[in-house]
Amino acid sequence: MARVSIRPLLPPGAPASAAELVTGFGLWERGSDDGPRPRVLLNMVSSLDGRGSLEGRSAGLSGPADRELFHALRTAADAVLVGAGTLRTERYGLLIRDSARVRAREEHGFPAQPLAAIATTSVALDPDLPLLASPEARVAILTASTASLEGARASVEYIRAGTAGTLDLHAALVQLRETFGVELVLCEGGPHLAGQLAADGLLDELYLSLSPGLAGADPHAEETLRIIAGVDLDPPVTLELLGVLTSDSHLFLRYRVVSAERVSRETIESSSLAS
Numbered sequence: 001m002a003r004v005s006i007r008p009l010l011p012p013g014a015p016a017s018a019a020e021l022v023t024g025f026g027l028w029e030r031g032s033d034d035g036p037r038p039r040v041l042l043n044m045v046s047s048l049d050g051r052g053s054l055e056g057r058s059a060g061l062s063g064p065a066d067r068e069l070f071h072a073l074r075t076a077a078d079a080v081l082v083g084a085g086t087l088r089t090e091r092y093g094l095l096i097r098d099s100a101r102v103r104a105r106e107e108h109g110f111p112a113q114p115l116a117a118i119a120t121t122s123v124a125l126d127p128d129l130p131l132l133a134s135p136e137a138r139v140a141i142l143t144a145s146t147a148s149l150e151g152a153r154a155s156v157e158y159i160r161a162g163t164a165g166t167l168d169l170h171a172a173l174v175q176l177r178e179t180f181g182v183e184l185v186l187c188e189g190g191p192h193l194a195g196q197l198a199a200d201g202l203l204d205e206l207y208l209s210l211s212p213g214l215a216g217a218d219p220h221a222e223e224t225l226r227i228i229a230g231v232d233l234d235p236p237v238t239l240e241l242l243g244v245l246t247s248d249s250h251l252f253l254r255y256r257v258v259s260a261e262r263v264s265r266e267t268i269e270s271s272s273l274a275s
């Protein structure tokens with residue numbers, strides 16, 4: 001496992017590895033939250049001007065420290081939630097491949113692999129996708145459909161929640177907790193799934209990696225993809241800054257979602273007029 005040094009700016013601290021930082025965030029701890037659904041963290045990467053992908057992938061926005069944090073967050077999760085679009089374009093494989101990370105999970109009493117939770121309307125997933133073709137992978141398909149997947153070598157189970165083809169994300173998360181004992185979900189996107197989670201008030205924390213580049217508009221798409229897509233969040237979801245890290249001109253921002261007290265459009269307009 002590579003060890004990239006990341007410097008905490010807020011609160012200020014000594015340089016540390018991604019694994020040490022994730023431990024410091026308390027993400028291995030369980031049992032403090034007894035709500036009906038698991039705690040949901042969203043981890044996304046963006047260019048400084050808001051691009052969420054380059055040439056259809058997020059890899060071009062990433063860097064060594066971002067990758068380390070991405071994997072360290074994964075390592076502490078009970079389930080990694082991803083939209084089917086991201087699973088297809090990013091060609092997800094087995095979630096934890098590094099033996100030191102598997103060991104860290106086992107030392108905490110966790111199974112070697114987090115549950116891979118895939119949100120899909122269509123269940124049109126290629127069983128040859130590396131994740132679905134991995135016999136060690138544990139997969140839960142979250143869908144409102146009655147369709148099933150044929151030919152996967154991974155262990156696949158279904159959480160069927162919702163009506164009229166629309167997945168009920170809250171009900172699916174509650175079932176993840178009840179059926180699989182999931183307490184901490186790490187959502188890795190994509191932007192449409194992240195948007196629906198935000199719109200439904202289901203995000204608890206955002207881990208946003210800001211890549212030091214300006215990427216402009218996507219020449220191949222009508223609308224340039226950002227980290228949230230497909231929903232108008234009005235009033236906007238507001239967040240409270242918990243921490244800032246840096247490495248090699250990348251910034252890593254950690255926020256808590258203040259979902260219960262979303263600021264109304266009127267409040268924002270009146271305060272900006274007053275300033």
Ligand SMILES: NC(=O)c1ccc[n+]([C@@H]2O[C@H](COP(=O)([O-])OP(=O)(O)OC[C@H]3O[C@@H](n4cnc5c(N)ncnc54)[C@H](OP(=O)(O)O)[C@@H]3O)[C@@H](O)[C@H]2O)c1
Pocket residue numbers: 043044045046051052053056057058082083084085086087089090119120121122123124166167169188189190191192193194196225226227229
């Ligand atoms: N910047 C980042 O951090 C980041 C992170 C992840 C992905 N990306 C990029 O984002 C792009 C993909 O974007 P995207 O927004 O299309 O990804 P996405 O949200 O992963 O995929 C959309 C698809 O996922 C399923 N889905 C999403 N939300 C759902 C919901 N609420 N209920 C049921 N199914 C749901 C549907 O699958 P079906 O089609 O099967 O019905 C939908 O067509 C790629 O270019 C990827 O590289 C960027």
